[in-house]
Amino acid sequence: MITPRSILMVKPLDFAFNEESAISNAFQKNIEGDVNALAIEEFDNAVDLIKRSGIEVIVFDKESEVKVPDAVFPNNWVGFHPEGKVILYPMMHENRRNERNTDLLDLLEENGHLIKEVVDLSYKEEFGEFLEGTGSMVIDYKSKVAYACASPRTDNSLFSETAKLLDLDSFSFNANDLQGRPIYHTNVLLSITEKLAIVCLECIDNSIQRMMLKKKLEESGLEIIEISYSQLEHFCGNVFEVKNTKDESFIIGSSTAWKAFTSDQQSLIEKHHSPIIINIPSIETVGGGSARCMVAGVYF
Numbered sequence: 001m002i003t004p005r006s007i008l009m010v011k012p013l014d015f016a017f018n019e020e021s022a023i024s025n026a027f028q029k030n031i032e033g034d035v036n037a038l039a040i041e042e043f044d045n046a047v048d049l050i051k052r053s054g055i056e057v058i059v060f061d062k063e064s065e066v067k068v069p070d071a072v073f074p075n076n077w078v079g080f081h082p083e084g085k086v087i088l089y090p091m092m093h094e095n096r097r098n099e100r101n102t103d104l105l106d107l108l109e110e111n112g113h114l115i116k117e118v119v120d121l122s123y124k125e126e127f128g129e130f131l132e133g134t135g136s137m138v139i140d141y142k143s144k145v146a147y148a149c150a151s152p153r154t155d156n157s158l159f160s161e162t163a164k165l166l167d168l169d170s171f172s173f174n175a176n177d178l179q180g181r182p183i184y185h186t187n188v189l190l191s192i193t194e195k196l197a198i199v200c201l202e203c204i205d206n207s208i209q210r211m212m213l214k215k216k217l218e219e220s221g222l223e224i225i226e227i228s229y230s231q232l233e234h235f236c237g238n239v240f241e242v243k244n245t246k247d248e249s250f251i252i253g254s255s256t257a258w259k260a261f262t263s264d265q266q267s268l269i270e271k272h273h274s275p276i277i278i279n280i281p282s283i284e285t286v287g288g289g290s291a292r293c294m295v296a297g298v299y300f
Contacts, residue, residue: 001082002141003194004297005243008080008108009047010099011061012072015039017286020093025184027233027288038282043072046278046294050252053276054244058111058298060104071099072283073293076132076185078104081166082141082299084116089133090124092153097125113298119165121158129155131162135185135293140192143220144168147190147213149175151182173213175203178229187292189232193241193251195272197222200232225265234260235290241273242297248274254291255279 017030051057064071077099079087086105091097100122109115121131131137136154138147146163148154148170156172163170175183183189189200197217204210217224227236239253251273258277261269269275284290 001299003241003243003249004299005245006056006058006111006113006298007050007242007295008058008060008074008104008298009043009295010071010074010104011059012036012039012043012283013061013063014067014069015072015283015286016067016069020095025288027184027188029285029288031282031285035282035286039072039286042278042280042283043294046280049278050276053250053274054246054248055242055250056111056245058107060101060107062101062103064098064101066098068099070096070287072287073135073289074099074104075293075296076135078296079133080108080113080296080298080300084114084300085166086115086118087133087162087165088118088120088122089136090122090130090158091132092130097122108298113300121162124158129158131155131158132185134297135187137162138186138190138192139166139168140220140222141299142194145171145216145220147171147173147186147192149173149183149186149189151184153184154186171213171216173204173209174206175200176205177203185289185293187238188235189237191237191239191292192222193273194249195223196225196269198225198227198237198239200227200229200237202229203232223268225268227265231260235284236260238290238292240292240295240297242295250274250276252276252278252291252295254284256281256284257290
């Protein structure tokens, strides 16, 4: 399976501004008000909207014994990869490690998804090696390539090892924000569907790396939608393809992102995928992640 037909989402029961993770995520901003209630409302509406397209959404809503303000972004600590392989990933920030909950794996199997192997890489945290799942890696299963930009949350050596574990070629590069800081997660600047690559090439300062990445995406048969840094800040690079039971393709993105695409870019996306536009402004602003960060694709 190269495009998931199910996604897992975690209800944001403890959602709040995470001062610890904000150290390495420049997109997080604190706001006033009951952000937890706002996040829950945004989450519930998003789940309902996605389900209406005939997509299976498995919701994990068990309360944690400790506060987990970023639990709404499960794809950083767990990956549900093809052929029943589950990987538990090492997280940089200590308070995000509390998000790991194996009850979530039980829920997956209760919904008919058979886990054949669990690979636990979380021990790498002891050695300061981090790889935050499909936040750190953007995977093109069709061409069997994994992409990653180096950052404090993405160790290059561990990325290469994990790509081999998944029988994928690895492609790494460096990408920075306008202040010269590494982009914290690859899935902020790059999204890959079966047909498209949505990418912010202007974050890649090294012209050779920039050219090689574009060439690699083109060689994979992908049509490129190049987004600006401003569009990246509006989470245009943080979208995700999923199919329903009728094999119809959808792309999940936020209303913030969709409004920031040009009309030509919207038309090109709609040529290949039906957009599911979810409204998650509080989750985006406070959590520093968008629609793609909220979903863990299930590939088995």
